[in-house]
Amino acid sequence: MKNTYNPALETKDFAREAAGKSAHPALSGPATGQFVSGMEASGSFNQLNHAYSEYTQTNDMRLAELEQKSSSDVLLDEKLARLDEIIDGQLRHLNELQLKSQRLPRSTPETTGGPSAEVEHKSAFETYMRDGQETHLKALEQKAMSSGTAADGGYLVPEQLETDILRRITALSPIRSIASNRKISGASYRRPVVTVNPDADWEGETDARSTPTNAMKFEMREVKIFELSALPAVTQTLLDDAAVNIGEILAEEVETVFAEKESAAFLNGNGTSQPQGLLKGTIHGTLDDTGLSIGSIKTGQAGAFPSSNGSDLLISLIYGVKTAIRRNARFLFNRRTQAAIRKLKDGQGNYIWQPPAAAGADPSLMGFPVTEAEHMPDMTAASDPYAIAFGDFHRGYMVVDRVGISVLRDPYTSKPNVLFYITKRVGGGIMDFDAYKLLNFSA
Known part of the structure; x- marks a missing residue:
């Protein structure tokens, strides 16, 4: 031709x-x-x-x-x-x-209409952020028996601001947006997971009843909490400007860097100094369900799809997930893998990747939505490059936030700038190993 x-x-x-x-x-x-x-x-x-x-x-x-x-x-x-x-x-x-x-419009003390204590806390926090006066804020937090005092490294941001920061991070973080989310006040989150379901038997109306069936067995899954921090700098001149929304500045300074760090950890975190990544659980080399490890399949070619019928592997990956889980399943990979997939066709010559059906929707792959995560591995010849994941990540992975984002003001270290040491506590862990499967780009 x-x-x-x-x-x-x-x-x-x-x-x-x-x-x-x-x-x-x-x-x-x-x-x-x-x-x-x-x-x-x-x-x-x-x-x-x-x-x-x-x-x-x-x-x-x-x-x-x-x-x-x-x-x-x-x-x-x-x-x-x-x-x-x-x-x-x-x-x-x-x-x-x-x-x-x-993005929702921000509330102000004049328009909040909420409880007076919340408005008072917001006003005291604003005063602390602008000029460092902490007496009123300290009294309010001691009255509320808050753990977020200066002795613990800062003061808690107002509840409305914390909610807004978490909402912004969720919108920016691909894993947060597809995983389940919980808020806690303790050091970790523990959840019982069924590992063995009880047996059941058919019984006739007059039949003698058999020995009691096997009991259900549970395993505790724990999500530990780790501390994430950022240190943005703001000029004192900007803080002195009464027209500037300090909460807006704070949210904008930390949303991107927190989302970036979280996204990397939620995929590849080691589980000891940062959240456990969804790719860091025990992985076995078949698509079988074990309840204790993540199923996977190899492409048979290092760093690439097979030269023919590459889409067949994606079909195997899809049907490696149970029917009930597959109803809410989606694909997960990075933009470079997505570029390679756009070239693939099915057996009838149709492209298997399709753009969003409407503004605000996700692209689709073989009829399932696609989430793009920059920190997913590339399709390379490296050892065990799990570049594609498929399944119900809301069921399979959980993000846990400890209530309270704290801020400590530092006007001395970087004059004429004012530094704000912002910390939040977050964890992540695998809840259901059978909820998703991985495609391994190795021979």
Whole structure:
């Protein structure tokens, strides 16, 4: 087949469209912000579909050349890489718009309308953040018998601010958003898990009753809590500005760095100095359920899918998960693995990866939603690269937060900046080893 691709014919500037700029610059005021965001999401969604259509056409041409000449035109490879970047960019842009739409307006002491103690705590915390006066805040926390005193390394942030910080981190952290979440006040979370179900027998109405069936057996799963900290700096000039929302600054300073650190630990954490990662449980080399280890299957080729019928492995992975669990299952991998999967087809020649069906939705793979997590391993020839996971992660993994985010103000170490030592306690652990399976990219 003759190569029909001509770079000169690629007149559509996808990169410019990926910027998502409105065609109506006048529609940018606060009164029309929501309307503009809707237009921007719709435009970005259309650009994503257009880019994906170009991608599939270009990849079809590449596959045809490979079949004829055992090699493809380098220009086609370059175009595919460029379209990959555009598709990923549009997906990120849609996710950012979704996050913005979920952000709630911040309450103020004048508009809260909540309990006076909560408003008083917020006001005292604001005073401490701005000028370091802690007398009122200390008295309030002692009155409430709080453990978050200066002796423990800081003062507790107001409940509303803590809720907002956790909500922002959840929106940014891919694992938090798909795992189950709990809040506790102790040092760890313990949960009994059934390891052996009781037997059952059929009995006739007049039959003699048999010996009692085997008893149910439990195993305690424990999620330990670890401390995560950040040390953002703010200028005193900014703190002196009465119009500045200090809580907003605090949330914005820590949300990204906390989400980044958590996301890495929830996947690959060692369980001793950080949360246990969902890839760090005991793993066995079959898709069988054991209740004590995670099932897996190998691709048979180091760092890649097999040259033919690569999608068959994904089918095996899907049906390695029990039917009841599969109803809420999804795929989990990073963007580089996602780029490789976009090129795969099923036995009927259909692409198995599909873009979101609507703005705010997830991409899908073989009919199941996809979650992209940057800290998932790459498809490499490294030892045991579990680059793809599939299952119900809400059932399989739990994130546990200890109530209370504390802040300690330090105006001395980095003059003229004021440092804020912010700590939160969080843990994570595997709850159900049979809830998900892994694809191992090794021979």
